[in-house]
Amino acid sequence: MSKKSRRRSEILSILADEPTTRVKALASRLEVTTETIRRDLEELAEQGLISRTYGGAMLRAGNEPVLSHRERQLVSEREAIARRAVPELAEGKTFMMGSGATTATVARRMAFEMRNITVIAHSFAVATALAQNPTIRILMVPGEYHAGEGAMHGAQAIRFLQDYSADWVILGASALSPDGPSDALIEAGDVYATMLRQSSQNLVVADHSKFDRMATARYARWSDIDTIISDKAPEGPLAKVLDRNEVRLLVS
Incomplete structure (x- = not known):
């Protein structure tokens, strides 16, 4: 060498x-x-x-493995994030949810603890988890199917979401940098940005392995984000930018 x-x-x-x-x-x-x-x-x-x-x-965040592989990683961390997230959502009635292993874990916890809510989802893993509770109404976003992520993306998905509004949007991230949360999939970033615009409050759920990384599609600046829940608190520039933008940080 x-x-x-x-x-x-x-x-x-x-x-x-x-x-x-x-x-x-x-x-x-x-x-x-x-x-x-x-x-x-x-x-x-x-x-x-x-x-x-x-x-x-x-x-840069590396290319993410497919969802089925990510679901086997950092399981206890995601479960702790989900337990911390659901009480924050208790007053909501209508939700939008992004795709990913952490949001699917939150969805399973929502199915266990919440009743009589409506969830607009573009992820089949999220929809399947929520379907365990018959009191939860699920609206599935149409669009182009991404096999690795098990989710719907594209122009049809965006048009569909623009006709709805929600009390909360719950989003994951491939990476969290001082510039904002981002996703490895450009198509997912477009969906997440639209969900943010259509929701009154927003929540990003992501484990500490996403800190101080950058992925391809930034879907928001920190000034757009209300709350982030993680299993650890970030340090350095990421911590400073969250504080400067008054992002509420909750540690599971």
């Missing part, structure tokens, strides 16, 4: 442990100039491995 390749491998390793490391800090640790680090970061960004930020860089 060349010296340049080893250095770039070290940069990725450092960013994995310290997502908000700055250019000057990287240059000092690796004993090279800041210009060298900037060139390294630019090439890593061109390869899609990182995203450049002001004065530094951030790892």
Whole structure:
């Protein structure tokens, strides 16, 4: 492995442990100039491995595995998030819900604890979980089916959602960066942004593995988000931006 390749491998390793490391800090640790680090970061960004930020860089969230695989990961963390989320939703009667392993876990908890509500869902996993409770009315969003996510996307889904409103929208995320929550699927980002516009209150549910990462489709800025529930509290720039935008943070 060349010296340049080893250095770039070290940069990725450092960013994995310290997502908000700055250019000057990287240059000092690796004993090279800041210009060298900037060139390294630019090439890593061109390869899609990182995203450049002001004065530094951030790892990009990798391509997410299919939903059936994600559902087997971080199970206890998602269940704790769901237990914390449902009491926050108790006064709601109409909901929109995004797709993903965490939202499906919240849906199972809603089916156990809530009655006589209406949920507009584009995820079959969410709809199936809610269907365990016969008092819950489910409206399934039409559109183009994404097999890996088990959810409906596209223009037809957007048009459908624009005809409805909800008390709450519950959304997951592939990544949470200081710029906002984002999803690995561009199509999902479009659906989530529409659901946000159609709902009075919103809630993002995401475990700590999403902190300080960036995914392809940012669907909101933090100024658009009311509440986030996670299994841990973020630190550094993400924590500061949540506080600055008055996002209510709840830890399960």
